[in-house]
Amino acid sequence: MGRSIAIASGKGGVGKTTFVANLGVALASGGAKTLLVDTDIAMANLSLIFKLQNSPITLHEILMGDANIEDAVYAAHKGVEIVPSGLSLESYRKADPARLKQAIESVVNKYDFVLLDVPAGIERCALASFNAAQQTLIITTPDAASAADALKAKSVAQRLMSKPFAFVINMVREEKGELTKTQLSTMLELPYYGSIPYDPEVRKSFVEGLDPVIIRRPQSPASKAIVDIANKIAGRRVEVTEEKKSFFSGLFGRFFKKKGV
Numbered sequence: 001m002g003r004s005i006a007i008a009s010g011k012g013g014v015g016k017t018t019f020v021a022n023l024g025v026a027l028a029s030g031g032a033k034t035l036l037v038d039t040d041i042a043m044a045n046l047s048l049i050f051k052l053q054n055s056p057i058t059l060h061e062i063l064m065g066d067a068n069i070e071d072a073v074y075a076a077h078k079g080v081e082i083v084p085s086g087l088s089l090e091s092y093r094k095a096d097p098a099r100l101k102q103a104i105e106s107v108v109n110k111y112d113f114v115l116l117d118v119p120a121g122i123e124r125c126a127l128a129s130f131n132a133a134q135q136t137l138i139i140t141t142p143d144a145a146s147a148a149d150a151l152k153a154k155s156v157a158q159r160l161m162s163k164p165f166a167f168v169i170n171m172v173r174e175e176k177g178e179l180t181k182t183q184l185s186t187m188l189e190l191p192y193y194g195s196i197p198y199d200p201e202v203r204k205s206f207v208e209g210l211d212p213v214i215i216r217r218p219q220s221p222a223s224k225a226i227v228d229i230a231n232k233i234a235g236r237r238v239e240v241t242e243e244k245k246s247f248f249s250g251l252f253g254r255f256f257k258k259k260g261v
């Protein structure tokens with residue numbers, strides 16, 4: 001039985017898309033077959049990270065009723081597939097987000113994880129994403145505005161039966177004035193799954209068109225934090241140690257030994 005997880009923040013620009021891309025690679029490197037879905041159909045960004053922005057069939061066609069989700073699945077990385085979103089404004093206007101739930105449900109059991117890159121805000125596409133996903137993982141930055149919006153996103157997810165199960169903190173700089181994990185956990189009333197440091201290397205996948213940081217620099221603090229979060233999500237603790245040799249054999253361990261993935 002696959003797990004569909006909406007990755008949501010409420011507030012824009014906190015790192016949802018970047019996190020979805022890196023988390024997907026981390027989960028897949030642990031042996032989990034993973035599908036990433038760019039449900040931000042107005043501002044498609046996820047496909048840019050994997051250079052799949054010119055894919056002929058996208059989530060737009062699925063939401064217009066012109067294609068099945070299987071027709072829009074592309075290989076992004078080893079063990080990671082992606083359903084990109086389209087770029088055309090016209091197809092965006094014609095897309096009906098109500099079709100998302102059925103599309104996700106029709107593929108979820110073919111994967112261990114289906115991660116949805118939920119748009120910022122609580123407009124129709126965000127609501128459709130919560131409606132389509134079984135669970136929600138909240139991502140926030142350590143500031144009050146982001147935390148307040150994360151709380152809103154959590155409430156909406158809850159109302160739409162996409163069970164919020166944890167939160168993560170992104171772009172942590174360890175500076176004075178940042179909210180702590182304890183403060184955020186109290187505010188959000190959710191278990192804390194980890195903190196990803198602010199790291200200029202992370203930005204390079206958008207700014208310079210480079211691969212996600214977890215592929216380029218698996219030993220960086222940001223990558224290790226994401227691996228740690230992936231292990232928690234997959235329900236298994238794997239120690240990350242420097243002496244482990246290769247990215248695939250050492251860093252992640254295997255979450256799933258005999259699942260045929």
Ligand SMILES: Nc1ncnc2c1ncn2[C@@H]1O[C@H](COP(=O)(O)OP(=O)(O)OP(=O)(O)O)[C@@H](O)[C@H]1O
Nearest residue numbers: 012013014015016017018120171197198199202203
């Ligand atoms: N840990 C990090 N350290 C440094 N930069 C980061 C980190 N996480 C994300 N970023 C950068 O922050 C910017 C916003 O990230 P991203 O687009 O993933 O956010 P988002 O929440 O998906 O935004 P939107 O709400 O617009 O969809 C990007 O330039 C990204 O590279």
Ligand SMILES: [Mg+2]
Nearest residue numbers: 016017040045
């Ligand atoms: Mg985004």
